[in-house]
Amino acid sequence: MARTLDREAPRSGRRFRQTAGRQHHAGPLTYVLLAVAAVVSLFPLYWNLVAASHSGERVVQAPAPLLPGPRLLDNLSFAWNQVHMGEALINTTVVAGLVAASTVVFSTLAGFAFAKLPFRGRGMLLSLVVATMTIPPQLSVIPLYQIITDLGWFDQLQSVVLPSLVAAFGVFFMRQFLVEALPVELVEAARMDGAHSLRVIWHVVFPVARPAMAVLGMLVFVQAWNDFFWPFIALTQDGNPTLQVALAGLGAGNHTVDHAVVLTGALISTVPLLLVFAFLGKHIVGGITAGAVKS
């Protein structure tokens, strides 16, 4: 690194009096660029709302509408009653809720074992957990599809929930957190007091792990809510769809539904998560960076 720093400052480069990185205030150009980034990020979401508030005919007319129209409630009630977005919303909430809850509990148990309990094969098994993260879902869908067909689970929500009960990412995430956050003396003290393992989990591990469990829960919930590939194979639009499967059915043009209704469906699938982000955004930001930087 020293080698690169020795080089002359570029001749034509403008010299700033304050040149260091993060402790400096942003100039106007920074704000302009960030404002552009924010607009680019938010505009499609805004336009989704606009399109969902117009008639199907208006959405497909050039120039596309830029301001909200009068038909949002009509479209919502049509999407809710005629194309069953309401049922899909409930299905998605159930699936994402179950997957998040079970992933958080099981990941905390496994993460605690990997972080603080001595056992044979710990290092090897932990590497195995990390390695499984790279296996693409495409590799398992064909046998999984045969299994759920044989079991009669096609179109049943458990075919989506069961494979996601616990995830390698969660185990790794909780392990990283507990390595630092849980003093081993705390566990030993509880043990000395004669607490059995479930007691230790309930009274020591869960309370310490709570902030990380909350973050993991949100991340997994978002992921399960938006999951597409496997639900699209295991569920159909007319059976028991999640929101994403229902949307895929609408968007693929199998039904004669207008585009305003399709985009109303998209809005229904996006708004709950946007609300979560609006209220808990800071924690989610922290969770994403915490999970990534450590791996």
Next chain:
Amino acid sequence: MATSVRARPDGSPPPAAPPSSSGSRSRRSAPGRRRSTLYRWDIKATPYLFIAPFFLTFAAFGLFPLIYTGWLSLNRVELGGDPQWKGLENYTDLATSEFFWNALANTFTIGVISTVPQLLMALGLAHLLNYKLRGRGFFRIAVLAPYATSIAAATLVFAQLFNTDYGMINTVLGWAGFDPVQWESSKWPAQIAISVIVTWRWTGYNALIYLAAMQAVPQDLYEAASLDGASRWRQFISVTIPSIRPTILFTVVVSTIGATQLFGEPMLYGGSVGISGGSGNQFQTLSLLMYEKGWVNNALGQASAIAWIMLLLLLIVGGVQALVSRHNRKKLGG
């Protein structure tokens, strides 16, 4: 480090502390032999009990299907029928299939034109977010908002924005004097449109990962550079980028894995011809081809072979990553 998810830096017990100490102490004073055997058994078995859910789930829904897919890839398989041994024929068939090579090439090109701009923009964005800012929280959450959108919702919205006849993007291009672009039916425009969807959803997410890494760079490196007269741009190139190289490598690998599996965006972007990746297969990816083989043509053996080829590709990516990071470590160490 995990600044926002730390429990208590001082390691003090949390409010909902272990059971009241008086009760536990009375129990400790009466340890029986039977209980201590139980206790020892508890200590030995619990770790395995705690990790069992992960490994059982993985064995049932990950490992077994993975191996079984490998076996299926050596057979002719139709749904509900018995597999017939074919040896490597599925693989040799793919090697001579123009659809396979087309899908492989599309996966590669869409992957490159979505991953490279995405990560470069994320780096720039992270650098901007690293300044002392008013409204920092707003900007962070604003750029992360696309991450909250599902593949399906994002693709359906962008399919409208990219529509050749009435989409807003062609309208704006028209104002600038350009002819309407065939965003769906021509090859490169369609691949670019799909890449825009991927890039839109993931740039902010990657920017926040970079931001966290940038904030861990020691401040004195910047001070030294600044004393040497390095401009901000020079510091970004010579201090920031080398310092966060492991994080960059991490995002490259994760994005590459994601790009290899691209399925929902091209499928939904193509509408009624989505599964074949457009009317001329111009944006059919490996995942789409696998789905088409398996669920449209009922050739699950061939689909399994494609799945295994994807695994091989990812293993190659992982190998290259391991080599690069070893090389990096050597360079930094020496």
